[in-house]
Amino acid sequence: MSDRDDLIARLADLGARSATVTALFQQKAAASYGLGVTDMKALDVLMRGGPQTAGQLATALSLTSGAVTGVVDRLVKHGLATREADAGDRRRVLVAADLAAIAAGPNVYQGISDAFRTLHASLSTEQLAFLVGYTEQSIALTEQQIDALS
């Protein structure tokens, strides 16, 4: 009993520390590109989701359209993304990540990506499957709590 409770309490504490450390990493990673955290997040959205309009970017980042204009300005200035008019709807602006330029950059995620891959490689398939399920649940749970706060 006390054993389990102890583990659960420790896990709660570790979760909070993990969140803090993760935030700090993102900040440092962005800084080594000369960008802010939001800009980095935008780049990530563009790389995952492909070219998108400024409006899509705004909803993905929970920003106003004005803020997105600034984000895209900075990314374009750094040569990490391109902005071009949409042929179909000329009000729209399509923003695309410049994958070649990003690959030529400091590549800050390589190190952490490799480190986690070797950590995961040392785990059993059962443990990996458990982690996937657990992480999915914790994400869903956190999303619910975000909605509860809104």
Add this chain to the structure above:
Amino acid sequence: MSDRDDLIARLADLGARSATVTALFQQKAAASYGLGVTDMKALDVLMRGGPQTAGQLATALSLTSGAVTGVVDRLVKHGLATREADAGDRRRVLVAADLAAIAAGPNVYQGISDAFRTLHASLSTEQLAFLVGYTEQSIALTEQQIDALS
């Protein structure tokens, strides 16, 4: 093989999503207190570590002394912390969280704390122990990567 690789790839993706969701939660949680993310983090540091000087707070938050002055100003203004001169060293300012005032607030962490506790209660003791070890490793690993970027 492909099975394992698939799990590992999925885990990497989930890790990134988890980081994003966590950051979003922190932002919303801070906002429901009428604070910024940094202020909330400062409050957390004060609750965990007890009363501290402005300088200690600055290093814990990776902020300049000037920024900390602003953080403490805001916390005091909201009645969530107190600032008083250190009797021993009168240059110092001791900042303490006002636990009663915080408890009387919206208590945004209650929900997520409960949710995780029930999730963890459904796990076996072995799974809990594994999670503790894994999280500790991932924190250490992330901290190493932060140093590598500095």
Add this chain to the structure above:
DNA sequence: AGATTTGTCTTACATACTAAGATACTTATC
């Protein structure tokens, strides 16, 4: 005692956000 160091605050400035509205374009209605 005098010089240096330390801890906090002040000031000036930079950055990044929101809010509100301007502009340009598209879609719907008559």
Add this chain to the structure above:
DNA sequence: GATAAGTATCTTAGTATGTAAGACAAATCT
């Protein structure tokens, strides 16, 4: 097809939060 309404982005003004540099008070070290 003209007019009205809606949509997507950008602009501008104001606010918040950070850094950098230095002032000031208090402690520490010859």
